[in-house]
Amino acid sequence: MMQPPPLLAVRSLRTEFSSQNGPVRVLDDVTFSVPAGRIVGLVGESGSGKSMTALSLMGLVPAPHGRVTAESIKLSGTEMTRLSPDEMRRKRGRELSMVFQEPMTALNPVKTMVQQVGEPLAIHTGLGRREIREKVLRMFEMVGIPEPAARLDVYPHQLSGGLRQRAMIAMGLICEPKLLIADEPTTALDVTTQAQILRLMVELRDRVGTAIVMITHDLGIIAEMCDEVNVMYAGQIVEQANVFDLFDRPSHPYTRGLLASIPKATEGPPGAGLPGVRGAAPNLARLPGGGRSNPRGADARPTCRQQRPPLADLGGGHLARCWLHTKEGAKA
Numbered sequence: 001m002m003q004p005p006p007l008l009a010v011r012s013l014r015t016e017f018s019s020q021n022g023p024v025r026v027l028d029d030v031t032f033s034v035p036a037g038r039i040v041g042l043v044g045e046s047g048s049g050k051s052m053t054a055l056s057l058m059g060l061v062p063a064p065h066g067r068v069t070a071e072s073i074k075l076s077g078t079e080m081t082r083l084s085p086d087e088m089r090r091k092r093g094r095e096l097s098m099v100f101q102e103p104m105t106a107l108n109p110v111k112t113m114v115q116q117v118g119e120p121l122a123i124h125t126g127l128g129r130r131e132i133r134e135k136v137l138r139m140f141e142m143v144g145i146p147e148p149a150a151r152l153d154v155y156p157h158q159l160s161g162g163l164r165q166r167a168m169i170a171m172g173l174i175c176e177p178k179l180l181i182a183d184e185p186t187t188a189l190d191v192t193t194q195a196q197i198l199r200l201m202v203e204l205r206d207r208v209g210t211a212i213v214m215i216t217h218d219l220g221i222i223a224e225m226c227d228e229v230n231v232m233y234a235g236q237i238v239e240q241a242n243v244f245d246l247f248d249r250p251s252h253p254y255t256r257g258l259l260a261s262i263p264k265a266t267e268g269p270p271g272a273g274l275p276g277v278r279g280a281a282p283n284l285a286r287l288p289g290g291g292r293s294n295p296r297g298a299d300a301r302p303t304c305r306q307q308r309p310p311l312a313d314l315g316g317g318h319l320a321r322c323w324l325h326t327k328e329g330a331k332a
Contacts, residue, residue, distance in 0.1 A: 004035075004036070005074075005077070006033035006034055006035050006036070007034050007035060007036040007037075007075065007076060007178055007179060007211050008033060008034040008057075008073075008074070008075050008179055008211070008213075009033045009072065009073070009074045010030060010031060010032055010033065010057070010070065010072075010073050011031050011070060011071040011072040011073070012029050012030070012031055012070055012071040012072075013027055013029075013030040013031070013053065013056060013057075013068070013069075013070040013073065014027055014028055014029065014030070014068070014069050014070065015027040015052055015053075015056045015061060015066065015067070015068045015069075016066070016067050017065055017066050017067075018064075018065050018067075019285065021285060023067075024284050024285045025235065025284065026049060026052050026235050026284055027049050027052055027053060027056060027235045027236075028235050028236050029236060030049070030053055030232075030235075030236065030237055031237065031311075032230045032237060032240060034179060034211050034213060035211065035227075035228075036178070036209075036211055037205065037209050037210075037211055038211055038212075038227045038228065039201075039202075039205060039211070039212045039213075039214055039225050039226050039227050040211075040212070040213055040214070040226060040227065040228045040229070040230065041213075041214045041215075041216065041221075041222045041225070041226035041228070041229040041230065041243070042054075042213060042214070042215045042216075042230050042232055043215075043216055043217065043218075043219060043222050043229060043230070043231055043232065043258075044217065044231060044232035044233055044258075045217055045233075045258075045277075045281065046217065047234075047281055048232040048233050048234065048235070048281070049232050049234070049235040049236070050183070050215045050216075050217075050232055051101065051183050051184075051215060052235075053215075053232070054098060054181045054183050054213070054215060056068045057073065057080075057096070057181065058092060058096065058098055058181065059080075059085070059088040059089075059092060069081075075091070075095060075096060075178070075179065076095065076178055078091075090124070093120040093123065093124060093175055093177070094120070094124040094175045094177060095177050095178050095179070096177055096178070096179050096181075097120075097171075097172040097173070097175070097177040097179070097180050097181070098172060098180070098181040098182075098183065099165075099168045099169055099171075099172045099180065099181070099182045099183060099185050100168065100183055101183045101184040101185075101187055102187060102188065103156070103161070103164035103165050103167070103168045104156060104157075104161070104164060106168060107156040107164060107167070107168070108156075109155060109156055109157060110155070111155075112152065112153045112154065112155060113136075113151055113152060113153070113154055113155070113156070113159070113167055114132070114133055114136050114152040114153060116167075116171060117136045117139065117140075117167055117170050117171045117174060118132040118133065118135070118136045118174070119171075120171065120174050120175045121135060121136075121174055121175065124175055125175070133152065135174065136152060136170070136174070137149060137152060139170040139173065139174055140152070140166075140167075140170055142170070142173075142204070142207075143166045143167075143169050143170045143173075143200060143204070144166060144196070144200060145163055145166050145167065145170070151163070151167075161188060161189055161193070162189055162190075162193035162196065162197065165185060165186075165189065165193075165197055166197070166200070168185075169182075169185070169197070169200065169201065169204070173204060173208060173210065176208055176210070177210060178210065178211065179210065179211050179212075179213065180210050180211070180212050180213070181212075181213045181215065182201065182212055182213065182214050182215060183215045184215055184216055184217070185197055185198075185201065185214075186198065186216075186218075186221070198221065198224065198225055201214075201225070202225065214226055219258060219259065219262060220262075222243065222246075223243060223247060226243050227242065227243060228240070228241070228242050228243065228317075229241060229242070229243050229246045231246070231252065231254065231255045231258070233254050233281070233292060233293050234281055234282055234284065234287070234292040234293065235284060235292075236292060236321065237311075237321070238252045238254055238255070238293065238320065238321045238322070239251060239252040239254075239255045239318075239319065239320045239321070240311075240317070240318070240319040240320075241317065241318040241319070242316075242317065242318075245316065245318050247259065249318075251314055251318065251320040251322065252293075252320045252321065252322050253293065253322065253324075254277060254293045255320075257277035257278075258277065261277065290307050290308060290309070291308060291309045291321070291322070291323065307323075309321050309322050309323045
């Protein structure tokens with residue numbers, strides 16, 4: 001049986017910024033897809049390119065210093081790279097939406113919640129103020145904001161962090177987009193509120209049918225939420241797999257290092273240091289030769305330092321950007 005085309009298909013996304021020493025490419029050859037109604041994770045340490053991928057897809061990279069190119073970015077069959085800025089604005093918020101990382105800075109402090117959450121409706125649907133207010137109220141109820149009618153006319157500073165995040169999710173879903181990008185949606189929340197927000201997003205995915213790109217550095221969230229996972233490092237995707245394969249047989253040295261760094265209750269004496277990925281991520285303006293992760297790889301070989309590795313197909317949709325999984329690497 002033929003699989004339907006993915007809702008989002010990204011091929012060879014590249015983003016670069018101008019600098020005094022020339023352009024710096026912060027995303028390079030980023031390729032992944034998101035099936036309709038699924039949750040796909042982007043995971044990696046800070047600075048790996050996760051949020052920049054989201055901003056690039058949303059058309060929010062500031063010009064002229066930033067430049068985004070791609071072989072193809074298709075959303076529901078529409079080639080996004082051919083859209084004008086005005087056409088992209090009509091897509092953004094209606095078909096493609098985003099929950100930003102820190103709601104206190106993403107929300108406008110001088111606008112009420114109904115004004116902000118209802119703004120996409122005013123832009124994309126032309127509904128009147130009363131209809132917008134009623135729809136925002138229903139959305140507040142859906143995302144579990146207590147006393148929703150009383151929260152419509154308050155300002156962001158009058159809400160807790162968890163309620164602000166719920167309001168951001170309501171704003172992202174108010175036009176029932178086909179795809180929602182959630183950038184670290186549980187940052188700075190306590191663990192109880194984190195669990196509530198994550199459960200809410202799964203429930204809304206099941207109820208509304210919106211696909212989700214989940215951006216996080218937390219592998220626990222990936223294991224709990226995602227169907228498929230993309231591991232990012234230094235502006236590239238270094239491993240792609242379904243969530244079970246990624247945890248059962250991690251294949252890129254960086255992925256194995258991330259998983260090894262997860263604390264385990266039964267491991268080591270009290271006070272023992274946690275294992276981790278040695279070294280630090282490279283400066284994107286001065287990348288090492290060969291694979292970007294080779295200075296941190298315990299199994300790095302001469303080929304790793306000389307040539308850029310391809311994405312090796314390990315079967316079943318599992319890919320790893322590593323010479324160890326190629327015929328050339330096996331001979332080295």
